[in-house]
Amino acid sequence: MALDEAIATSVRKGDSPPTLRLYGWDKPSLSLGHFQKASDINTEYCGANGIPVVRRPTGGRAILHDKELTYSFSAKTDEGPFSGSLLDSYGKISRAFALAFLKAGIQAYTRAKRERGKVLAGSPLCFRSSSFGEILIDNRKVVGSAQKRWRDGLLQQGSIPYRYNEERLRGVFGVEKIAELRKYMIALEEVLPGLEEDGFKEKIREAFEETFGISFLSSHPSLRESLLALELQEGKYLQREWNHLRRVPPVFR
Helix, strand or coil: CHHHHHHHHHHHHCCCCCEEEEECCCCCEEEECCCCCHHHCCHHHHHHCCCCEEECCCCCCEEEECCEEEEEEEEECCCHHHCCCHHHHHHHHHHHHHHHHHHCCCCCEECCCCCCCHHHHCCCEHHHCCCCCCEEECCEECCEEEEEECCCEEEEEEEEECCCCHHHHHHHHCCCCHHHHCCCECCHHHHCCCCCHHHHHHHHHHHHHHHHCCCCCCCCCCHHHHHHHHHHHHHHHCCHHHHCCCCCCHHHC
């Protein structure tokens, strides 16, 4: 989370170009949406089972990150293709991912309307519902995404599960009827067994390049981004004030 925010900061300042980051997790971990209450999830279960809990800089609801591909995308919004509304930029990014699924041989589509009401607000689990621009397979959500937007830039983060651990989902979210969740969420290995992860990442790269007419340069985080990420990690993302209470520690005020 700290590195995603650091890269977004660098992009907003013009020190880095628009950046797509693809990564995974070394252990099951839980991320809360920026405005979400920590009481929405079973923190005792997380602690007892070694599941770290962190609050994202982006909105949305909780995601249990495990066997998945996670992405972050940062770009400026004061000019260029993402200078429109939040929904406009969300839709453009979703179209790139939909093309990546198509290239991988998966028939996916983007939702064309916003979801409202109890379904959207009633569950702490991100994959329980889908809204405008989110990607579905057989009417089930396959990518959970959320965006943070500043005057001069955006950060969008998302989760693409390869497979689920139903026991962990039940423990974290207190969901008794996991079978019901299968009506709303799907993992890639359900539709494409034997999915080659590096190959899928390459499809995403190709899809973004085609969608936006650009060419990516493979790169590691810059020294400036890495140093800022360490500062954010120690002063914000490892702090209980942020992760459980959504209060930024005084050093960042």
